[in-house]
Amino acid sequence: MSARARLRRSSAVALVSAITAGSALLLTACDPSADGKAAARSAAATPSRTAGSATATPSAPAAPAATPSAPASASAPAATPSGVATTAPARPSARPVEAALNLTEGTGLTISNGTRYVVMDGRVVDFGTVVRDLAWSPDGKRAAFVDGNGNLETSDPDGSHKTVVAKAPSGTTWSHPTWQVFTPDADERKMHLPPVNSLQFTADDHGTRRILAVPAQGGTPAPITLNTYADEDPAPVPQTGNLWPNTAGRIGSSVYANEDDGQVYIRDQYLRQEGMAVAKGSQPDRDDDGDIVFVRSVAGHSHLFTKGSDYRAAERDLTPHATADCTEPAFSPDGRTVAFRTPDGIYTVPAAGGTPTKVSDTVGLPAYRG
Template structure:
């Protein structure tokens, strides 16, 4: 990672720490949705950390909340739409022998209350879907068992109810957008997410504080020459990164990956065919593309625009990629767990038996 990127990221970390420190205290104590889920499932009161043998290893079909498009992550169609929330898991997680996440910053959520991180399993005390992290790694954001947007500390404590999903909407795949104030940017601490409103997909933005009101994410409707802008619907799987809050997302209808950079007023454009995109702090993109009947993980350089298949010998579907902030490591979901591979190519390594959504914390 360049010195420029490190300076940007340090500033972003300081900014989000200052802003979120106050909001995290607004809603503490117990989470009502967690209590309801515990009563329904008959599980014991949560402890904050358990041994690795306690982690869930749900199959893709049973961990519907683990991704922005759970049906997509369980199938070979990575551009699937966001589904209705899954039922609260009713059984305790099964044993998972492999957990090589210690010291990597990699975390795994699988639609249960248990999150794999740092070689351990953390009980958040409530259903955790689509877990994502603030740039400093000090705050988690996720969709809870009631379909609402929450944030918390990394151990699941100090939960903050950011916003409740309206009736008929399914929320998924939040991502933190943090920008540093300067002469152009007033500074932001927002969460972007996907809303499935009775089958219509849109991107929303919401301030990362309790009781905030989501709004439609502004997307250009016409280009500088008066031509059509980017699609306003069918958008899903947002991922924001960098100190200026650039984001990538996919469009279900045209099968394209889009980039959004409102800082330079180049608000959006399609960059490649694919789905489920994520980016590192420098803007390099990883995404999913179908090759010979299987979903492969690709990497695209922001500078050269060259694309590399990181899983060229894939004999199964690999989906839901995420790239570390320094751009060196890509993690993704396989049918039997989570894998990592160097961003510049190499042999994928299985790091966990837990099937779920990977994310990098800090």
């Protein structure tokens, strides 16, 4: 690597590490425990969700020495979930920033923290614009995110070829996009099921939250259809208070949470938008096989729970010994691993259960590039 290339990379890594502390306010408008509507409303008012919040840009980062969420050390054990293997190596005194823990290479894991810099494949990528709530198309070829003006954008994985998909109206805050893709086979085409290539996201319109969808190529966002399962006594599905959508699977089914009743819902694209509540919790994600992972408060901390595609099955606590909040879980493409955020960085844990392992000191939103 040339001296100039090393200098560029060193500068980018230093900048990301320096701004990590401020990024905690830039990541989510959701209460991790989802146990109270008031907390979710309060979190929604953070600057990260305000259109045009240029203050989120890292033009004047704090000095690394003053960054409380710098790479984990023995001085901050309270921020580490109990039982988590803290694998951060000792940092050489000469170049401490470059030695920050970053084990994302070859994993597909990415971390966005509300700045223009994204941790990806063992390095830091400069997208050239603020990147909030980064998500990926199923093939990993396009990124979707909310930019510094609060608008919905897509780009190539290196931040090039940006497209503004839709612009947020004044007074409306957009967050947490997810990419929904459905390519019908021959039989499904005979059933007149159309292909889908769209983005779903949360829209907070002066305190009222709904999930909207817009074609990935651009267009006018509209609320998604939410109906109940057609059983003998269907419970009504809330039309507002919905947030944190995530889609997965060949037919683009999704999960989302409702801040008013504190439950996780499924939405089955194949069955024409019918859905139901399946668990108490928030911030859900879904894998291609229909398993879900979500957040629930236990003894004062946010834990991660999984539930199989048979939603009547028992739940599993993936972080039973957590002594810090574990939030914003994301399934790996093969469904075998769950990445999640803690106050001191990003961890992963086997989806079948096991010991969490720290993979990055960067505090941000984890997502997997397919």
